[in-house]
Amino acid sequence: MYVTDDGEEIFVIDSHLHLWDASEENITHEGGEQFIQCFYDYHTGFTPEEKQWSLDEYRQYGADRMADDLFGNAAVDMGIFQPTYLNDFYAEGFNTIGDNAELAERYPERFVLNGRFDPRDGEAGMRELERQKEEYDIQGVKLYTAEWNGDSKGWRLDSEESFEFLEKCSELGIENIHPHKGPTIRPLNRDAFDVADVDDAATSFPELNFVVEHVGLPRLDDFCWIAAQEPNVYGGLAVAAPLAVHRPRKFGEIMGELLFWLGEDRLLFGSDYALWNPDWLVETFMEAELTDEQQEEYGVDFGLETKRKILGENAAELYDIDIEAKKEQFRSDDVTEDFGLADHYADAAGTGPAPADD
Amino acid sequence: MSSEPTPADAASTDAVTTPGAVRERLDRVTDPELDTSIVELDYVEEIEIEAAAAADAGDDAGDEVFVAFTLPTAWCSPAFAWMMAVDAREAVESLPTVARAEIELRDHMHEREITRGVNERLPFEEAFSDADGGVESVRLELDRKARTARQHDATGALLDAGLTREQVAEVSRSDLEFADAPEGRVRVWVRDGAVAVEADAEPVERYLEKADATGVLDDEQSELFRTPEEEPFDGDEVELVRRRTRLAGVNMGGQGTVCDALNESRHAEDRPPLSTREGAPVAPDKEDRADAD
Structure with a gap:
């Protein structure tokens, strides 16, 4: 949990995590090398210098390192895994549900494990989605419309095939759909990240929630306009949050727009780990402020209660997480044992703020 | 122009x-x-x-x-x-x-x-x-976004100069006069040409450049300013349209920020070379050709 100077506790659910393998042995296509190098540019571009990793560390960090980054300084209380397969680039996939399960199953009370589908996989893809539901009881899927698959360089969320899969999600109770709509990543096609296809899907499946990862950047305008009209569209702040490091003013503008168009209940914090590390990003986010000018321009609140929602409560709402019960449970779970967090949660599970002296 | x-x-x-x-x-x-x-x-x-x-x-x-x-x-x-x-x-x-x-x-x-x-x-x-x-369709799409973003500053300049929202919604190209206006100013004729208001010319000129590129200056509607979908709007919609034009500008600036950061990391001294990995596998189409042999 993040604890403010005034002793306010913020329960943090990092809604965008990966456990990836971009080791050279796993790369089967030049695209795989370009992809990880491009990620690394984003990493170094938006990470404080003293927190930057080497490219070798970045390729494959493993479950132990990840657990330590998330829980070692209690930056995060819980996390949501978002798989990214890229089977055309990586022999065993880049960041599969199986990879993610290695850590998620070690600490099941700490993680939400999402699945994925690719409508181009047809019937086999449908069976795979059912398997993921059965084996991991997934409540959400991460969708990567820019992924290559054979001759295809992308797919649309509003296609007929995609609707069949969304239908299946609805049937299986997989309610949270996380399409990746963000900055271009080499060598993927920029247009495959176009956010326009979310509109129709969100209208057609009002029972599902569409969490647009990376808030559509560089199409923030299209994203906000769609979200303003579709109440089941949310914004995932992965990529947007790290702008607060070196570009706080720009970050403030983007937050101003998001809060103006979507409000404080439809935004989810995500580090995009290991693109960025919550061990410093949560703090950066907590310390970020709008300028007086931005405050006036947008007329929105980016104070403690808004941050509390974005950092945890909104994700808890989507994934039926009872934060108070979790705090209680975390006083003595395996993470708390392994990382010596008993005091951290013992204080937290107290009776709230200390009573004032009479 | x-x-x-x-x-x-x-x-x-x-x-x-x-x-x-x-x-x-x-x-x-x-x-x-x-x-x-x-x-x-x-x-x-x-x-x-x-x-x-x-x-x-x-x-x-x-x-x-x-x-x-x-x-x-x-x-x-x-x-x-x-x-x-x-x-x-x-x-x-x-x-x-x-x-x-x-x-x-x-x-x-x-x-x-x-x-x-x-x-x-x-x-x-x-x-x-x-x-x-x-590339023409790509260019048009981006020109449209630029037109929308530039409209924010242009309408802002006219509102600052004292035009009402209704007047901003109705103004047409022929209401603008640059030639006889003082340096750096544009005259905007309102109330059926009865009164001229002077405004800062630069944002209006910048807007006209993209309005021209996207064709909104010579379609069947006379209104100079439009929604992002290029429709005319009423005075009571000015507020909403201005929020959308502001958003278009923030988006472009946000992307600029991302590019800027990538530019810096690209030119960092210790940046590993881009995709010159030894023994990098070949693209599948080349593999296919090799397989066909």
Whole structure:
């Protein structure tokens, strides 16, 4: 949990995590090398210098390192895994549900494990989605419309095939759909990240929630306009949050727009780990402020209660997480044992703020 | 747009091309995704001018100019890179003293196709044999976004000058008068031409440039300002439209921030080389060919 100077506790659910393998042995296509190098540019571009990793560390960090980054300084209380397969680039996939399960199953009370589908996989893809539901009881899927698959360089969320899969999600109770709509990543096609296809899907499946990862950047305008009209569209702040490091003013503008168009209940914090590390990003986010000018321009609140929602409560709402019960449970779970967090949660599970002296 | 001589034209009438004049022309070229000048973005790396030999002086004689530029990432959209290269060539060649401009794109995954295509004046789809089509639709989409973002400053200038929301919604191209207005100002005629209000000209001129490029100046509707979907709007919608135009500008600026950061990490001293991994596997199409043997 993040604890403010005034002793306010913020329960943090990092809604965008990966456990990836971009080791050279796993790369089967030049695209795989370009992809990880491009990620690394984003990493170094938006990470404080003293927190930057080497490219070798970045390729494959493993479950132990990840657990330590998330829980070692209690930056995060819980996390949501978002798989990214890229089977055309990586022999065993880049960041599969199986990879993610290695850590998620070690600490099941700490993680939400999402699945994925690719409508181009047809019937086999449908069976795979059912398997993921059965084996991991997934409540959400991460969708990567820019992924290559054979001759295809992308797919649309509003296609007929995609609707069949969304239908299946609805049937299986997989309610949270996380399409990746963000900055271009080499060598993927920029247009495959176009956010326009979310509109129709969100209208057609009002029972599902569409969490647009990376808030559509560089199409923030299209994203906000769609979200303003579709109440089941949310914004995932992965990529947007790290702008607060070196570009706080720009970050403030983007937050101003998001809060103006979507409000404080439809935004989810995500580090995009290991693109960025919550061990410093949560703090950066907590310390970020709008300028007086931005405050006036947008007329929105980016104070403690808004941050509390974005950092945890909104994700808890989507994934039926009872934060108070979790705090209680975390006083003595395996993470708390392994990382010596008993005091951290013992204080937290107290009776709230200390009573004032009479 | 305007055929009136600019200061740069005036300066170049002595038949010498100066780096300053070239730079001034390049300053009019924008990165289409950011709607910001390529000079301001620091993309231009080198300008060389080779004066025409006096002996060659004839009607079509003129200087040759070489311009090299680099983008923030090696994988910036080839379509965007192409547009910038073509626009740079045309901008420089619009100087009366220049006979020919040669453009070089550096450090880009498609630098060869783009440099060659632009200098040989090929259409995009010929320079890239696997392109789905020309760049015109991409250019139009980005011009539309730029028009929307620029409208924010233009309507802001008119509101600041005292126009009501209704007047802003109704103003047409023919209500604007630049020629007789004081330097840097535009006259906006309102109330059926009964009264003129003066406003800052620059944001309005910038807006007109993109309004022209997107065709909203000569469609069947007379309203100068539009929604992002290019529809006219009423006075009571001005507030909402202005929020949307503000958003369009924030989006472009946000993307500029991302590009800027990538540019910095790309040029960091200890940056590992891009995709020169030893033994990098070949692309599948080449593998296929090998397999076919």
